[in-house]
Amino acid sequence: MYSSSPEGAPVVSPSAAAPAYGRPPAAAPVVREPLHAPVAHVVRGGVVEGVHHGSVVVLDADGRVGFQLGDIEAAFYPRSALKPVQAVAMLRAGLPLDGGELLSLAAASHSGEERHLDGARRLLGLAGLTEDDLRNVPDMPYDPVERDIWVRDGRTPDRLAQNCSGKHAAMLWTAKVNGWSLEDYLDPAHPLQRAVAETVEDLTGQRVAGVTVDGCGAPLFSISLHGLARALARITTAAPGTPEARVADAMREHAELASGKRRDVAALMRAVPGLLAKDGFEGVEVAALPDGRAVAVKIADGNDRARVPVAAAALARAGVDPALLTAFEGAPLLGGGRPVGSVRPVRALDPVAAPAA
Secondary structure: OEEEOOOOOEEEOOOOOOOOOOOOOEOOOOOOOOOOEEEEEEEEOOEEEEEEEEEEEEEOOOOOEEEEEOOOOOEEOOHHHHHHHHHHHHHHOOOOOOOHHHHHHHOOOOOOOHHHHHHHHHHHHHOOOOHHHOOOOOEOOOOHHHHHHHHHOOOOOEOOOOOOHHHHHHHHHHHHHOOOOOOOOOOOOOHHHHHHHHHHHHHHOEOOOEEEEOOOOOEEEEEEHHHHHHHHHHHHOOOOOOHHHHHHHHHHHOHHHHOOOOOHHHHHHHHOOOOEEEEEOOOEEEEEOOOOOEEEEEEOOOOHHHHHHHHHHHHHHOOOOHHHOHHHOOOOEEEOOEEEEEEEEOHHHOOOOOOOO
């Protein structure tokens, strides 16, 4: 299934599976240095102190690119923003979850709250497995408050606390119901990961450019920012009862299980009716509405302080009421403990100052 690229990174070969959307995937995105553009200014005291570069794509309801900034076609790693697609792949492969909290957790980058750990234990228990079967890396909770509590109580890193434990528990359950081996479920050549790769190609509409290992140990597939937005739009517009719709419904109804009670992505889904959103490490965010409008953002330096306001500006550019997005304009910059500036999306992202072409 894999060959080597000139840089030595494995590359996924074309899948033999018939795509669910009726046409073969397009060619893989080109692996190159992305041609990012300025997407946000760090303004302090009326002076631009810094500039965040990145790329942004906004899809209209018909799937066409309504706005783009930077490089939306270069290969990149979507990190955890791809988890809704991975969850769809597991349902297609037989994961026995209709919806609800546990399906949301299967697509989660969770904060490490006790309910997240309990949910991962429930997934493992339903599969007849234990924490010892997990192969994700041990870690502390992702949320700083939860991490401080963890340290205060003298707890050490473990696999359940790591933010991907729900996904890993669901992967193990999927492997078990299919009679696949469990010890090597993270191997890119494993039937589970081959099924994930096929779903990634199907929903993004393009071949995977390459595969590496994510922070949790799972295979990570390289696609384009455009492909990521297209995949989430396909998930939110899928017919009721399909694996795609079940993932979307579970994540929207249980947003805090897919992230955490203090996380901006959960707050964003609560603020915008019908929105499905997922963040990822290194400054990635993707969001889509039930009518197919979608946005995807990559901040080149991976900084979350730019990710949130740029994603909110992209949603406004997609037609979301800006009044629903005011809480996501970014935290103020402080000087002597007082607000003296902010991180502001560039003028091109302002739907009023720069109307869509």
